[in-house]
Amino acid sequence: MNAAPVDVEKKKILVTGLDNAGKTTLIDLVQNKMVKTLSAQPTRGIARREAEIMGHTIAIHDLGGQEQYRAQYLAQPVKYLDETNAYIFVVDIQDKVRYGVAVGYFEATIGLLDGLGIHPRMFVLFHKFDHAYQVDYNDPRTRVREEFNALKDKFTASAQKYNCTIDEFFKTSIFEEWSCYAAFSAVWSSIITRLESTQAYLDRLAETIPDVILALLLDSQGNLLAKKLAAASLDSAVELVELTNKAINALLAFRSSKIGVSLGETNLVTVNIAGQTVFIRGFESSEKPYYLILAKKAGDDLETRGILNHLTYSLSVFLAASENT
Numbered sequence: 001m002n003a004a005p006v007d008v009e010k011k012k013i014l015v016t017g018l019d020n021a022g023k024t025t026l027i028d029l030v031q032n033k034m035v036k037t038l039s040a041q042p043t044r045g046i047a048r049r050e051a052e053i054m055g056h057t058i059a060i061h062d063l064g065g066q067e068q069y070r071a072q073y074l075a076q077p078v079k080y081l082d083e084t085n086a087y088i089f090v091v092d093i094q095d096k097v098r099y100g101v102a103v104g105y106f107e108a109t110i111g112l113l114d115g116l117g118i119h120p121r122m123f124v125l126f127h128k129f130d131h132a133y134q135v136d137y138n139d140p141r142t143r144v145r146e147e148f149n150a151l152k153d154k155f156t157a158s159a160q161k162y163n164c165t166i167d168e169f170f171k172t173s174i175f176e177e178w179s180c181y182a183a184f185s186a187v188w189s190s191i192i193t194r195l196e197s198t199q200a201y202l203d204r205l206a207e208t209i210p211d212v213i214l215a216l217l218l219d220s221q222g223n224l225l226a227k228k229l230a231a232a233s234l235d236s237a238v239e240l241v242e243l244t245n246k247a248i249n250a251l252l253a254f255r256s257s258k259i260g261v262s263l264g265e266t267n268l269v270t271v272n273i274a275g276q277t278v279f280i281r282g283f284e285s286s287e288k289p290y291y292l293i294l295a296k297k298a299g300d301d302l303e304t305r306g307i308l309n310h311l312t313y314s315l316s317v318f319l320a321a322s323e324n325t
């Protein structure tokens, strides 16, 4: 179904949504913290940036959502939509007045993609899921959750009109950075086959270790390549999200610290976060650096170090073996 990619190494992600949805802020966040930027070429109404993930060049096209630009894309669909591998639609969940306009724009774009025979992986981000909105969403006395679900149904129905399926919906907020990384991590995995198998491998590895709460695999840029969460062992999903967020931030801080630089690729640091011990272990595969983050309930550190050595060895062999797939 997908348009055959001319260059398998190159992938295109299209990010659209109304103006003020938060697209540029969101991409800036992910790009600055996570992705190795190759280029940024802002132009009027469209910003194209390139990033590199697992040997793939990923072009992120940020389509401005102002009315004048929307009309422009819709009039020249081939120019803007061609060869899209993943399509991200960003909705300002706090902008209730424009829910209808947003769905209309989404549907018009899906229609054009379908007309061109392009069927990308599709993601809808309910963005700005924070502050007062989040409070209302969690308050059963308001109707916010019902409104949210009704909006989600509208997107699903719009996609179905063109026999398209939305791969995943996300609630994102720049105030919960992890929510943004998780959404983009799902997008990367959907278009890079190697990441799907890496995820399955990490799942299998993590299942063999007792008491693992969290296992994350990141590349040297901090891109989340795979994640395994044992939600059941924590009190709430919120706690887990916080732990993950802190672990990633600890890694990013560590990487830019003096010790992080001098220890190089065979480093191991431990941090105590929210009653858990978080191990950050750097390793190499095919001369490229990776990080494995493991969170466990405090216990026998020596045993965990042994486990980490075993895990990173397995992962480095696996990553090297899957290099050319």
Ligand SMILES: Nc1nc2c(ncn2[C@@H]2O[C@H](COP(=O)(O)OP(=O)(O)O)[C@@H](O)[C@H]2O)c(=O)[nH]1
Binding pocket: 017, 018, 019, 020, 021, 022, 023, 024, 025, 026, 065, 127, 128, 129, 130, 131, 172, 173, 174, 175
């Ligand atoms: N509350 C909240 N505001 C956000 C979030 N992301 C972006 N914004 C704000 O939304 C406004 C529009 O953002 P921008 O990225 O320019 O939107 P764009 O037109 O879609 O590119 C800015 O004032 C941002 O600071 C978020 O997650 N939560």
Ligand SMILES: [Mg+2]
Binding pocket: 023, 024, 025, 064
């Ligand atoms: Mg913008």
